[in-house]
Amino acid sequence: xxxxxxxxxxxxxxxxxxxxxxxxxxxxxxxxxxxxxxxxxxxxxxxxxxxxxxxxxxxxxxxxxxxxxxxxxxxxxxxxxxxxxxxxxxxxxxxxxxxxxxxxxxxxxxxxxxxxxxxxxxxxxxxxxxxxxxxxxxxxxxxxxxxxxxxxxxxxxxxxxxxxxxxxxxxxxxxxxxxxxxxxxxxxxxxxxxxxxxxxxxxxxxxxxxxxxxxxxxxxxxxxxxxxxxxxxxxxxxxxxxxxxxxxxxxxxxxxxxxxxxxxxxxxxxxxxxxxxxxxxxxxxxxxxxxxxxxxxxxxxxxxxxxxxxxxxxxxxxxxxxxxxxxxxxxxxxxxxxxxxxxxxxxxxxxxxxxxxxxxxxxxxxxxxxxxxxxxxxxxxxxxxxxxxxxxxxxxxxxxxxxxxxxxxxxxxxxxxxxxxxxxxxxxxxxxxxxxxxxxxxxxxxxxxxxxxxxxxxxxxxxxxxxxxxxxxxxxxxxxxxxxxxxxxxxxxxxxxxxxxxxxxxxxxxxxxxxxxxxxxxxxxxxxxxxxxxxxxxxxxxxxxxxxxxxxxxx
Numbered sequence: 001x002x003x004x005x006x007x008x009x010x011x012x013x014x015x016x017x018x019x020x021x022x023x024x025x026x027x028x029x030x031x032x033x034x035x036x037x038x039x040x041x042x043x044x045x046x047x048x049x050x051x052x053x054x055x056x057x058x059x060x061x062x063x064x065x066x067x068x069x070x071x072x073x074x075x076x077x078x079x080x081x082x083x084x085x086x087x088x089x090x091x092x093x094x095x096x097x098x099x100x101x102x103x104x105x106x107x108x109x110x111x112x113x114x115x116x117x118x119x120x121x122x123x124x125x126x127x128x129x130x131x132x133x134x135x136x137x138x139x140x141x142x143x144x145x146x147x148x149x150x151x152x153x154x155x156x157x158x159x160x161x162x163x164x165x166x167x168x169x170x171x172x173x174x175x176x177x178x179x180x181x182x183x184x185x186x187x188x189x190x191x192x193x194x195x196x197x198x199x200x201x202x203x204x205x206x207x208x209x210x211x212x213x214x215x216x217x218x219x220x221x222x223x224x225x226x227x228x229x230x231x232x233x234x235x236x237x238x239x240x241x242x243x244x245x246x247x248x249x250x251x252x253x254x255x256x257x258x259x260x261x262x263x264x265x266x267x268x269x270x271x272x273x274x275x276x277x278x279x280x281x282x283x284x285x286x287x288x289x290x291x292x293x294x295x296x297x298x299x300x301x302x303x304x305x306x307x308x309x310x311x312x313x314x315x316x317x318x319x320x321x322x323x324x325x326x327x328x329x330x331x332x333x334x335x336x337x338x339x340x341x342x343x344x345x346x347x348x349x350x351x352x353x354x355x356x357x358x359x360x361x362x363x364x365x366x367x368x369x370x371x372x373x374x375x376x377x378x379x380x381x382x383x384x385x386x387x388x389x390x391x392x393x394x395x396x397x398x399x400x401x402x403x404x405x406x407x408x409x410x411x412x413x414x415x416x417x418x419x420x421x422x423x424x425x426x427x428x429x430x431x432x433x434x435x436x437x438x439x440x441x442x443x444x445x446x447x448x449x450x451x452x453x454x455x456x457x458x459x460x461x462x463x464x465x466x467x468x469x470x471x472x473x474x475x476x477x478x479x480x481x482x483x484x485x486x487x488x489x490x491x492x493x494x495x496x497x498x499x500x501x502x503x504x505x506x507x508x509x510x511x512x513x514x515x516x517x518x519x520x521x522x523x524x525x526x527x528x529x530x531x532x533x534x535x536x537x538x539x540x541x542x543x544x545x546x547x548x549x550x551x552x553x554x555x
Contacts, residue, residue, distance in 0.1 A: 244444035373433030
């Protein structure tokens with residue numbers, strides 16, 4: 001029996017001991033009930049991060065959790081007894097009795113240690129096991145374990161084997177096959193002299209344990225409600241950003257208290273902690289995700305820097321453009337009133353972009369797949385709009401160039417709007433992609449920033465800004481961040497910020513404003529009344545006036 005099957009049996013036993021249902025466990029580890037159900041039924045895997053969450057939920061050491069159902073239930077009972085003696089809050093009262101005898105059978109079947117393992121001093125089996133072990137591994141073919149058909153203690157379906165006097169299937173696959181053949185799960189028959197585990201404990205939510213099957217209906221045992229998390233959750237259902245927001249505010253309060261209320265010292269300390277903190281938030285935001293992204297995939301040659309301070313071959317499309325006609329008119333003596341607008345948290349908004357999940361692979365098909373993302377070798381089309389900046393940025397060299405996913409999608413969008421021809425794609429290095437990979441992280445940072453602005457909390461605003469800006473600047477080949485190396489992500493996010501700025505310029509142009517200048521990640525200079533076009537403020541979907549000046553006179 002594999003480690004994950006042992007973990008499933010252990011989780012089922014602990015849920016039965018505490019009277020929890022899958023909804024309670026899911027709430028305790030910050031996941032959805034459907035995710036817990038899939039992992040317990042074998043349709044999805046428990047990850048290492050899940051093991052940490054389960055251990056924290058049941059207040060067990062990770063090794064105790066992985067040692068099998070009997071050991072875990074015994075340690076759980078002992079730890080709760082200690083908590084109750086100390087007057088501390090405990091887990092539900094259903095665990096007050098010792099571990100059920102049936103979990104001994106489950107533990108024996110899960111471990112089945114050899115004689116050498118039992119005799120070797122200091123072995124994991126000798127150190128961890130607390131129940132008696134058989135003298136030899138149980139073999140399915142042995143006549144001693146073959147019996148007449150009886151209900152399996154795990155799934156309730158007929159089984160042809162016994163272990164320590166209990167009928168059961170020997171593997172989770174056999175249980176699943178038996179349940180599927182029966183159509184609906186059944187409850188297992190009571191075993192005299194032993195407590196009973198619910199028939200489908202490893203698949204669906206178990207009811208609380210009873211000492212013996214009662215003759216007359218007994219009052220149902222109501223599972224104790226697990227302790228509620230401290231503080232209200234302000235997250236939107238389905239995104240679970242509330243916990244991340246609490247971590248951000250908690251860190252600010254912790255550092256401010258450590259600095260005795262000195263705002264400048266606290267800000268310096270928070271900025272110093274920004275990189276490890278944002279990486280911690282990223283990992284927390286990915287708990288329960290449908291896939292795991294690659295953190296250190298092999299780096300393609302075009303994504304490698306040519307020198308320590310040099311650049312790689314990816315063109316990000318950074319804008320640096322001025323309207324030649326307006327500047328020529330200013331030189332002729334015309335005075336043009338210009339407003340410089342500032343885009344808010346440009347890199348934070350850019351975290352919502354299509355990012356490759358795994359290692360980039362070669363694709364020479366020449367067709368863009370919207371479900372994939374990466375970098376692309378293209379020949380861009382000509383740009384014939386002197387009153388609008390080129391979405392490719394201020395590149396002067398003609399011919400082929402490598403661009404990131406965000407730039408290519410912007411060029412294709414311009415082609416759909418009839419502004420230019422579509423670029424010619426020669427090669428692509430891509431992987432399966434998602435636009436929501438950083439969405440929980442982005443929402444948590446955005447919510448923390450919005451709340452801090454409303455409360456005048458500039459310390460949190462500075463901390464959040466340091467986290468998202470340093471995240472983008474260090475996930476390439478920076479030695480300041482050793483937890484993630486994705487230069488493709490760095491280029492895609494930065495190019496997305498430039499693409500967002502270009503789209504603001506295009507929106508202003510379509511609304512009748514004259515675009516004077518566009519530069520960096522957040523500067524847009526326009527002529528005309530911009531307030532009907534852009535909402536004013538400091539939120540992500542708003543812009544703020546940086547300054548106004550007369551073109552042709554002194555700025």
